Amino acid sequence: AQTVTQSQPEMSVQEAETVTLSCTYDTSESNYYLFWYKQPPSRQMILVIRQEAYKQQNATENRFSVNFQKAAKSFSLKISDSQLGDTAMYFCAFMKQWGNNDMRFGAGTRLTVKP
């Protein structure tokens, strides 16, 4: 079974600074997908970034980038130039390559961006 661990229940960062959220996972699969989702107070789940395990290059989306370390089973999210609108819960998720496309989520990290 796959498990996803987010060891930081809460984090805070000053506006315009950079913050890194941690995620580790456990799997015996060799190919899979990893995701970071953002859940603001509206509760809407918003996809932030996605990484295919077979790609060595780290994914980036504007101010968001990941540090994917496959051997260490680590998938951290870096948010640069933090904005007040980044305040939200952030969930790391794992999906098997050959499966039903259902995701396994971590428990989340609550990020607060302070003005």
Next chain:
Amino acid sequence: NAGVMQNPRHLVRRRGQEARLRCSPMKGHSHVYWYRQLPEEGLKFMVYLQKENIIDESGMPKERFSAEFPKEGPSILRIQQVVRGDSAAYFCASSPSWESGTEAFFGQGTRLTVV
């Protein structure tokens, strides 16, 4: 193209009543996933359905919970004889196909409160 629509957004039920949660997937999506989110936790997979078929219900409690996705109309998650422990946010996600790694799009969730 409307997103995934869930209704109601909020549902209050007394212990022992039935709860029906509805999910209309995005247009063109024939795959639906239901997740449950307990307070301060990540989303937990419950069930995966395609039109008229349950593909994977490994995350569904064995009793009182059922799901369907009929040929016409929304997907329904039904909880019979609700108990306080059923209080949670229930999210539906849909995807267009079974191809591995296909991104799922989430609705805004239904928050069920059992009193």
